[in-house]
Amino acid sequence: QVHLVQSGAEVKKPGASVKVSCKASGYTFSSYSISWVRQAPGQGLEWLGWISVQNGVTYYAQKLQGRGTMTTDTSTSTAYMELRGLSSDDTAVYYCARNLNDFSASPLDFWGQGTLVAVSS
């Protein structure tokens, strides 16, 4: 069965960077794309961006432009999201999710367990 297993919680200082990983199993990694979503404490879901595993094309939410980078490593079936210049507003649980297919417009059918990123001085 499909599993997405994310890396553990992180505590970072303002201005630092964080890189969250998402290891996929149970399906052909390159046949589906990956999206990232975050959820601040007690808040709703926020779409962050999308990456095609097949060709590495990425699309980011406007507020992530220039600060975020999404990548994949097909040799290990792992997706990564790096966020730079962290501020307290970035404190959230970050989720990776598999898209139903390789189109950026497709919904998210399987989700990772989430990774808490806490930004505090």
Added chain:
Amino acid sequence: QSALTQPASVSGSPGQSITISCTGTNNDVGSYNLVSWYQQHPGKAPKLIIYEVIKRPSGVSNRFSGSTSGNTASLTISGLQTEDEADYYCCSYAGSSTHIFGTGTKVTVL
């Protein structure tokens, strides 16, 4: 880009039907039949329950159904059960390969 608007909370008794609305604009909900709905229990990851407005993934109960009218999408839960108590989020494709989520609705089973 503002979040899609959902009611903060909706409640119902077991066995009843409830409907959650999700209001967007003609740049998202009104332009694409690409609305999905997610169920999230406390401390858990979201789960896809409706996609492309009306489709249900394999294994999702047929008590969940979706629809749209103009710039508003709706999720109906019929035969409400205690396990349906959760947060629900709509999400719409918004063009230029971006997505936008709703503000979320807390469903309480009385």
